[in-house]
Structure formats: C-alpha cells, structure tokens
Amino acid sequence: MNFTDAETADRDARMSSRMATDPTATPSNASAVSWGAIMAGAAAAAALSLILLMLGVGLGLSSISPWAHDGASAAAVGVSTILWLSLTQVLACAMGGYLAGRLRTKWVAVHTDEVYFRDTAHGFLAWAVASLATAALLTSVIGSIVGAGVRTGASVAAGVATTAGSELAKSDAGNGPISYFVDALFRKDMAATASGAGPAPEAVSAPASEVTRIFVTHLGTGNLPAEDLRYVGQIVAQRTGLPQQEAEKRVADTYARAQTKLTDAQTAARNAAEKARKASAYASLWLFISLLIGAFVASFSATYGGRQRDA
Secondary structure, three states: OOOOHHHHHHHHHHHHHHHHHHHOEOOOOOOOOOOOHHHHHHHHHHHHHHHHHHHHHHHHHHOOOOOOOEEHHHHHHHHHHHHHHHHHHHHHHHHHHHHHHHHOEEEOOOOOHHHHHHHHHHHHHHHHHHHHHHHHHHHHHHHHHHHHHHHHHHHHHHHHHHHHHHHOOOOOOOOHHHHHHHHHHOOOOHHHHHHHOOOOOOHHHHHHHHHHHHHHHHHHOOOOOOHHHHHHHHHHHHOOOOHHHHHHHHHHHHHHHHHHHHHHHHHHHHHHHHHHHHHHHHHHHHHHHHHHHHHHHHHHHHHHHHHHOOO
C-alpha cells in the first residue's frame, strides 16, 4: 500500500505526538520483543515456583508419619502432589506472564490484533524461560521422575533375577530362607533326641550345606531331579531315622514349599516394579499437563497485563 506525502507526514506527526505523550513508547518498526520484560517475568515465575515447590515438599513430608496407620495414605499424597503442582504452575506463571505484559514497552501505531499477539508471545516466552530455569535448578528431581520409568522398565526383567540372586546369596551364608527349609528336612522326634539317639548337631552341618547347594542349583528350574531326590532322601533318612520313602516325600514337600516361596517373591517383585512404572508414567503425564496449564495461564496473564499497560 502506497502512502502519499501528506498521509506519511500525518502518520509521522501522530506518532511523534504519542511518543511525546508517553516517553516509554517505541515506534512500530522497533523490535517486537521486550526481552527485559520477558526476563523479569521469567525470574519472578521461577522464584515463585521454587518457593511453592519447597513449601509443597515441606507440607508433604509433614503429612507422612513413620508410624503405621498414621499420616496421609499414598493415594492422598499422590493426589495432593498433583493438585499442588498444578496450583504452583498457575500462580507462578500468572505472576510471570502478568509482569512480562505489564513491563513491556508500549508499541505505537501497531494494530490491536498485533498487540494481542505480541503480549501472548511475551507471556509464552516468559513461561518458557522460567521453565528452563526451574528445570536447571531441579535437574535431579525432574530427571528422577522422567528416568524412573525407563529404569523401572529395564529392571522388570532383571528384578526377578536380582531377587532370586539375593535369596541364594543369603542361603549360602546359612541364614537365608532356603536354609530354613533345609533345616526342616533334618527335624526329628524330640523324644529320640532326648534319649541320645541320632548324630550330633555338628555331624548334620556338612550334609545340610550340601543339601542347600542342591536346592539352590535346581530351585530356579522348578524340578528336583530324581537322583538328587533319592540322594537327599538318603541323607534325611540317615540323619532322622525315617524310612527312605517317607524321607523322599519330606524332601519333595519341602522343595515344593521353597519353590512356592520363591515364586511368591518373584510375583511380589514384578508387582512392585509395575506399580513403580505406572507411578512414573502418571507423574510424567501430570507434569506435562501442569506445564501446559502454566503456558496457557502465562500467555493469558500477559495479555491482561498488556491491556493494563496500554490503558
């Protein structure tokens, strides 16, 4: 669109008049971004967000009790955390966006729609800078939330092996769960023990260690080989005075009980890993939603602050 010399002169005169009235006004060909206002709003948003997060941590810790059946439940803590995180984003981003819109320079001879867009952009940029600053300050916290899902997913497969390995390591030391079942194999009638029959306790320790190793070797497979069953049955029969058939039945029953205990431990490990994975996924989802809410609130608040600035 071409302007005549008279129209150009009239526009320049009106612009000069408005700039003389408002010393903070800038011409239309100046930069559309007021970085000073954006940085000020971002700093305020980041500081307020940090303060509110610290307050939320303090309130959350105060609601947890080390005593059983005291304090808030896990579900209540989770819901309150989500609500507080959303409230933190709303308050901090509203403050940062409003300051970014209110402190920016006044644009002269700029269309109303363009002013509205610039104010929205200023609020969004203030939110973006504040989010990056907060993430830099809380890298370990955000990294633990986001990375927990990946680590948990990888540990689901390894968790079972880790649990079984720890159980076996304890059993080698003689104080693990499998050692309890092995000791049960060599239980005998107390009347026979009182009469002096049967071997001395130190004579049982060597076979018990051997039986423990046999159980540990085959516990993960689910079956005890027939030759090992007969051999362990012979040891139990020799140490307890039971008939060979009853001794083998005791070995089979005890091995089945140990196998059931290990299966239960594996199931518990899988359930715990699945709960941790879901908790991490939900935390990441609500973190995304709260940040999205913060971006919208900051943009809207900047337009409100801009209108207040131009009023």
